[in-house]
Amino acid sequence: MAAIAAKEMKLREKKMPNNINNHLSVEGDANEIAEFFKKAASGAKELDFETFVSVPDDLEDDWDLIALWGTDRNCYEVEVDLQNCIVFFQTAYNFPSPVLEEMSAQFPNLVFTDRWVDEYGEILGIVRCQNGECELLSEDTEEAKAWRETCHQKEKEWLENWELFKTTRS
Numbered sequence: 001m002a003a004i005a006a007k008e009m010k011l012r013e014k015k016m017p018n019n020i021n022n023h024l025s026v027e028g029d030a031n032e033i034a035e036f037f038k039k040a041a042s043g044a045k046e047l048d049f050e051t052f053v054s055v056p057d058d059l060e061d062d063w064d065l066i067a068l069w070g071t072d073r074n075c076y077e078v079e080v081d082l083q084n085c086i087v088f089f090q091t092a093y094n095f096p097s098p099v100l101e102e103m104s105a106q107f108p109n110l111v112f113t114d115r116w117v118d119e120y121g122e123i124l125g126i127v128r129c130q131n132g133e134c135e136l137l138s139e140d141t142e143e144a145k146a147w148r149e150t151c152h153q154k155e156k157e158w159l160e161n162w163e164l165f166k167t168t169r170s
Contacts, residue, residue, distance in 0.1 A: 017072075017073070017092030017093055018092070018093050018118055018119065019077075019090045019091075019092065019118070019119045020071075020090060020091045020092070020093065020094060020095055020116050020117070020118050020119075020123075021088070021090055021116065021117050021118075021119065022075070022087075022088065022089050022090065022091060022095060022096075022114055022115070022116045023086065023088055023114070023115040023116070024086065024087040024088075024089070024100075024112060024113070024114045024115075025084075025085060025086050025112075025113045025115075026085045026086070026087075026110055026111070026112055027085065027110065027111040027113070028107075028109050028110035028111060029109060029110075032107060032109055032110055033085050033110065035107070036103070036107050036110060037080065037082060039051055039052075039106075040052075040087070040103075045074075045078065046078045046079075046080045046087070047075055047078045047080065047087055047089055048074060048075075049069050049074050049075060049096060049099045050074065052099055052102045052103050052106060053068050053069060053098060053099055053102050055068060066094075067098075068098060069096050069098055069099050070091075070094050070095060070096040070097040070098050070099065071091040071092050071093055071094050071095075071096050072092055072093065073091075073092050075089040075090065075091055075096070076089065076090050076091075077089060077090040091116075095114055095116040095125070095127065096114075097127065097134060100112055100114055100127060100129045100134055101129060101132055101133070101134050102132075103129065104129035104130050104131060104132055104133070104134070105131070105132030108130065108131040108132065109131075110130070111128065111129070111130045112128070112129040112130070113126065113127070113128045113129075114126070114127050114129075115147050117147075117151045121151050121152060121154070124147065124148060124151050125137070125144070126141075126143060126144050126147055
């Protein structure tokens with residue numbers, strides 16, 4: 001595990017990623033949800049991909065991690081809202097589809113819905129996983145349209161706050 005952490009740190013130093021903001025909701029039986037969150041945590045991390053998809057010690061490069069997790073490093077900037085059964089986290093470059101598939105395979109009665117958007121609000125989507133299978137929702141669904149609108153509204157608020165910050169610093 002220490003070797004993996006060292007390799008992951010080396011990958012992070014190598015390049016700055018395009019951050020993907022993930023909003024993962026978990027639905028189902030309260031006891032099963034509690035078991036999921038218990039398994040998801042590892043040490044000080046509230047969500048650790050490696051608890052669902054192990055990384056071999058002989059990992060060659062970040063392409064191997066992408067094949068395993070859908071992204072070249074573990075999640076970061078994790079916040080868990082246990083009351084609403086939601087996990088907010090960031091990934092590098094992409095959403096973690098193989099991890100979501102494995103979560104849903106290990107907890108087949110739960111429904112995992114990941115809504116993601118890149119840091120620029122340009123690339124976004126919704127995937128729903130249950131029983132080891134994931135479905136990418138069409139951008140034409142009402143849920144996807146609502147998610148796109150929410151992302152654009154957040155981006156607008158951020159830009160307004162940035163402009164206000166810049167004027168107060170001048």
